[in-house]
Amino acid sequence: MRVDIISIFPEYFAPLDVSLVGKARERGTLDIRLHQLRDWTRDVHKTVDDTPYGGGPGMVMKPEIWGEAIDAVVEQGRPEADPAALPRMIVPTPSGRPFTQEVALDYAKEPWLLFTPARYEGIDSRVMAEYGSRLRVDEVSIGDYVLAGGEAAVLVIVEAVGRLLPGVLGNACSVADDSFAPGAMANLLEGPVYTKPPVWRGHEVPEILLSGHHGKIARWRRDEAFRRTSDKRPELLARLDSDALDAHDRRV
Numbered sequence: 001m002r003v004d005i006i007s008i009f010p011e012y013f014a015p016l017d018v019s020l021v022g023k024a025r026e027r028g029t030l031d032i033r034l035h036q037l038r039d040w041t042r043d044v045h046k047t048v049d050d051t052p053y054g055g056g057p058g059m060v061m062k063p064e065i066w067g068e069a070i071d072a073v074v075e076q077g078r079p080e081a082d083p084a085a086l087p088r089m090i091v092p093t094p095s096g097r098p099f100t101q102e103v104a105l106d107y108a109k110e111p112w113l114l115f116t117p118a119r120y121e122g123i124d125s126r127v128m129a130e131y132g133s134r135l136r137v138d139e140v141s142i143g144d145y146v147l148a149g150g151e152a153a154v155l156v157i158v159e160a161v162g163r164l165l166p167g168v169l170g171n172a173c174s175v176a177d178d179s180f181a182p183g184a185m186a187n188l189l190e191g192p193v194y195t196k197p198p199v200w201r202g203h204e205v206p207e208i209l210l211s212g213h214h215g216k217i218a219r220w221r222r223d224e225a226f227r228r229t230s231d232k233r234p235e236l237l238a239r240l241d242s243d244a245l246d247a248h249d250r251r252v
């Protein structure tokens with residue numbers, strides 16, 4: 001997967017050199033390219049923003065700069081084998097659709113992602129309109145809160161998507177067991193996890209986990225997932241289909 005990120009703070013993405021994503025880059029599973037938006041400005045101050053039409057607080061990012069940057073990055077990034085290839089453009093914004101595990105799985109199938117994190121009050125909306133007619137443009141939100149810029153959201157999305165790529169996680173099964181993973185864990189939170197020692201400061205590991213009875217352990221883990229979901233995110237249980245609820249009610 002190729003990932004292009006255009007930002008006024010490319011240094012913000014240093015964390016993408018470490019851990020799982022960093023190793024995926026070393027192996028060539030992820031090809032992440034960073035671009036400084038200000039490289040496409042033409043004034044001495046490298047201005048990327050201006051006052052909003054209609055008044056109001058803050059500044060808006062200029063469409064011309066973004067347009068030249070996106071056009072250049074798309075042109076540079078086109079694979080020789082497929083000159084018609086285009087990236088999926090992802091714009092992190094509080095006013096976007098929710099970024100979920102399902103969306104992460106969808107993005108993980110894409111060969112090329114282009115991230116355009118904004119600062120200030122956001123990017124002139126005509127940029128999304130312009131590219132919406134040529135690319136798949138997703139405005140996504142990582143949660144109901146406002147950040148100083150979209151860069152932190154890009155880090156979250158790249159991490160969530162990168163770990164889903166083939167070979168990135170040592171144990172592919174762990175993706176299937178993730179909270180929110182499609183299938184048995186859809187709309188359920190992962191239950192508690194334990195490792196050695198069996199007793200720590202008087203806290204004992206649940207005995208079932210030491211039993212070696214895989215069927216009962218799987219049942220216990222699912223019960224715990226239901227319990228935790230009911231406790232922390234009860235609204236998710238309403239999304240469970242009747243089969244999932246029936247499966248939970250059937251005892252091993």
Ligand SMILES: NC(=O)c1ccno1
Pocket residue numbers: 092093094140141142143144145146147148149150153
């Ligand atoms: N909630 C978000 O995804 C976001 C992006 C930029 N600011 O907030």
